[in-house]
Amino acid sequence: MKIIDLILSANASLLRNKGRTALTIIAIFIGATTLSLTNGIGDGIKAYLTKQVGNLGNSSTLTITATTAKTNFRSSSGLVKYVPGQKKISSQGGGPNDSEQVALTQSDINKIAKVPNITSVQPTLTVAPDYIATVANPYAKYQFILNQTVGISRLDVSSGVNVNNNSSQYQVTLPISYLSSLGYNTSSSALNQEVTIGISNALGAQSTFVATIVGVQQKNLVGSTAAYANTDLFNALYGFQTTGLPTSTIDTYASIQAVFNPNLTTAQINKLKSTLAGLGYTAETIKDQVSTVFTVINAITYVFDGFAGITLVAAAFGIVNTLFMSVQERTKEIGLMKALGMGRRKIFALFSIEAVLIGFWGSILGIIFANFLGKIVNNLATKGFLKDFPGLNLLSFPAKASTIIVVGIMLIAFLAGTLPARRASRKDPIDALRYE
Amino acid sequence: MDAAIATKSLDKVYGKKDDRLVALDNINLSIKAGESIAIVGKSGSGKSTLMHILALLDEPTKGVVTVNGVDVSSLSEKQVDLLRNKSFGFVFQQFFLNGNETVLDNVILPLKIAKVGRRERHKRGLEVLKAVDLAEKANAKALNLSGGQKQRACIARALINNPNVIFADEPTGNLDSTTGGKIEELLFKLNREKKITLIIVTHDPDLAKQCDRQINIKDGHLAERKNS
Numbered sequence: 001m002k003i004i005d006l007i008l009s010a011n012a013s014l015l016r017n018k019g020r021t022a023l024t025i026i027a028i029f030i031g032a033t034t035l036s037l038t039n040g041i042g043d044g045i046k047a048y049l050t051k052q053v054g055n056l057g058n059s060s061t062l063t064i065t066a067t068t069a070k071t072n073f074r075s076s077s078g079l080v081k082y083v084p085g086q087k088k089i090s091s092q093g094g095g096p097n098d099s100e101q102v103a104l105t106q107s108d109i110n111k112i113a114k115v116p117n118i119t120s121v122q123p124t125l126t127v128a129p130d131y132i133a134t135v136a137n138p139y140a141k142y143q144f145i146l147n148q149t150v151g152i153s154r155l156d157v158s159s160g161v162n163v164n165n166n167s168s169q170y171q172v173t174l175p176i177s178y179l180s181s182l183g184y185n186t187s188s189s190a191l192n193q194e195v196t197i198g199i200s201n202a203l204g205a206q207s208t209f210v211a212t213i214v215g216v217q218q219k220n221l222v223g224s225t226a227a228y229a230n231t232d233l234f235n236a237l238y239g240f241q242t243t244g245l246p247t248s249t250i251d252t253y254a255s256i257q258a259v260f261n262p263n264l265t266t267a268q269i270n271k272l273k274s275t276l277a278g279l280g281y282t283a284e285t286i287k288d289q290v291s292t293v294f295t296v297i298n299a300i301t302y303v304f305d306g307f308a309g310i311t312l313v314a315a316a317f318g319i320v321n322t323l324f325m326s327v328q329e330r331t332k333e334i335g336l337m338k339a340l341g342m343g344r345r346k347i348f349a350l351f352s353i354e355a356v357l358i359g360f361w362g363s364i365l366g367i368i369f370a371n372f373l374g375k376i377v378n379n380l381a382t383k384g385f386l387k388d389f390p391g392l393n394l395l396s397f398p399a400k401a402s403t404i405i406v407v408g409i410m411l412i413a414f415l416a417g418t419l420p421a422r423r424a425s426r427k428d429p430i431d432a433l434r435y436e
Numbered sequence: 437m438d439a440a441i442a443t444k445s446l447d448k449v450y451g452k453k454d455d456r457l458v459a460l461d462n463i464n465l466s467i468k469a470g471e472s473i474a475i476v477g478k479s480g481s482g483k484s485t486l487m488h489i490l491a492l493l494d495e496p497t498k499g500v501v502t503v504n505g506v507d508v509s510s511l512s513e514k515q516v517d518l519l520r521n522k523s524f525g526f527v528f529q530q531f532f533l534n535g536n537e538t539v540l541d542n543v544i545l546p547l548k549i550a551k552v553g554r555r556e557r558h559k560r561g562l563e564v565l566k567a568v569d570l571a572e573k574a575n576a577k578a579l580n581l582s583g584g585q586k587q588r589a590c591i592a593r594a595l596i597n598n599p600n601v602i603f604a605d606e607p608t609g610n611l612d613s614t615t616g617g618k619i620e621e622l623l624f625k626l627n628r629e630k631k632i633t634l635i636i637v638t639h640d641p642d643l644a645k646q647c648d649r650q651i652n653i654k655d656g657h658l659a660e661r662k663n664s
């Protein structure tokens with residue numbers, strides 16, 4: 001028989017016993033739906049996080065800190081010797097672990113810049129402005145946080161644009177949560193308006209800088225509620241803030257941002273990290289930082305997949321049972337086909353295809369149903385508890401995952417079908433054709 | 437010329453020890469191409485067993501079966517399947533039609549197994565249905581046919597691959613005498629006009645008499661008797 005005739009024949013056999021076929025398919029259907037939904041939630045959240053990672057940092061940027069042991073100044077044999085030139089930026093004791101962080105300096109920047117594949121190195125600078133104020137609400141000054149956008153590939157800006165680091169105009173983007181305090185009802189009314197930023201220096205003097213709001217950042221799960229300044233504004237603020245400080249204090253950094261060649265493979269990136277580790281630095285990409293979250297999500301997904309798997313095993317027994325019945329009922333038909341010259345393999349194929357078709361329809365219908373449920377849940381969620389997180393789809397069904405589910409279930413169905421199919425292929429035509 | 441089908445010292449034994457049953461004992465036969473043969477004998481004498489072995493549906497416990505001079509034990513399972521599919525036609529007492537399928541679909545089953553294309557199957561199906569005078573029932577469900585019509589559909593199915601040999605096991609056993617007579621007529625017409633070798637198992641003496649030769653089986657032994 002040609003493959004198409006085998007499929008049609010297997011399909012006809014399924015349709016002959018609609019009730020039994022439907023019940024067998026339902027079992028597969030439930031498994032496929034569960035599998036699709038659990039993976040859908042995992043994938044939805046992971047897709048959202050991946051998107052948000054862009055807000056935190058460029059994927060070709062390493063955040064570098066000095067590698068410090070938890071009890072850096074003590075060892076089992078007593079205290080650790082002081083290394084001349086080493087500066088500490090913090091140390092804490094009294095808790096279960098003493099901890100401290102060693103500061104990085106210009107000499108570290110020079111050292112890191114020489115590492116192959118590192119294209120640029122910048123210290124992570126911070127400014128601590130005193131307040132932000134607007135003309136829209138002229139009598140109120142508010143505290144806030146201001147970051148620079150170095151190392152950030154893009155922010156989720158819901159209206160307006162990201163700041164331009166090449167512009168000499170002082171620019172900021174503000175989180176949407178700032179707007180009502182600052183006197184704006186809508187994102188668009190804030191665009192192109194001016195904000196005044198007040199900042200003090202080490203000598204106690206206060207100064208103000210005026211910047212233009214070029215964009216409003218939407219709310220998201222990862223990432224801060226900081227406003228972002230472009231390079232010129234940030235440098236102006238930093239310059240004022242550090243006026244009067246001794247150079248040795250200015251040249252003290254908690255961390256360094258190193259940009260590496262974006263064409264590096266994962267293996268090359270790992271090699272770069274180990275090179276830096278050899279020099280005494282801890283280097284992490286933003287992906288490393290969120291990968292822990294991914295691991296947890298994956299673990300939860302696997303547990304639910306396990307439950308779905310159990311459903312599918314039960315469904316596989318349903319297939320075995322259904323096919324044994326089918327083989328029993330079609331004994332005479334099998335005998336006839338064998339008498340008319342159909343080989344064992346083709347008989348085996350006929351019943352295997354019947355099993356695979358059950359798997360196919362069950363999984364396809366399950367995935368369609370899961371997609372349908374997903375649409376409804378996503379709709380309710382984006383209108384309800386996820387209202388403030390635009391862009392988060394609770395469930396997502398990438399074509400690849402769905403294909404894997406369908407193929408996987410068809411494989412399970414095939415395996416379940418091998419036993420009955422083998423029995424069918426071994427039937428003796430004369431036993432089938434004999435009559436009393 | 438080699439015989440269409442021949443046997444030498446053929447034994448068929450069922451079971452072992454206490455259950456041992458010799459269904460066929462030392463059967464030597466030679467059937468010429470184009471001959472019509474009746475295998476007759478009492479119920480349980482071994483007629484069906486012999487026919488199944490001649491039709492390569494079963495294997496003898498001992499002895500040789502040759503088809504066109506070739507020892508079939510030298511053929512692979514696949515070659516035997518192919519031989520049955522291309523050269524043999526089968527008509528049984530029970531019809532073995534799939535009631536839910538159309539008559540046409542039932543009739544073309546051997547061609548489907550032979551991987552013949554859809555259009556060709558359809559064409560040849562209608563031809564053989566015409567030959568058995570059942571063309572107008574082509575698209576009817578098989579379960580809606582009368583007994584005689586069902587057996588004619590089976591003959592059409594046996595004919596569709598242009599076989600050299602048709603095996604018929606009690607082809608009129610389930611039919612009344614008038615309908616049975618028509619089926620016999622059809623089979624002998626095919627034997628005459630298409631030179632198809634006919635091997636009919638029957639315990640109907642009238643049917644047996646119409647054949648060129650009768651092979652009488654008695655408790656698994658051969659007692660041949662020629663028709664004059």
Ligand SMILES: Nc1ncnc2c1ncn2[C@@H]1O[C@H](COP(=O)(O)OP(=O)(O)O)[C@@H](O)[C@H]1O
Nearest residue numbers: 450451457459478479480481482483484485486
């Ligand atoms: N598969 C089998 N196992 C055991 N005995 C069998 C089997 N098939 C047939 N027989 C026995 O072989 C003998 C011949 O059977 P069969 O060829 O069907 O007779 P007939 O067709 O002449 O009525 C009978 O006694 C029958 O019971």
Ligand SMILES: [Mg+2]
Nearest residue numbers: 480483484485
């Ligand atoms: Mg019999």
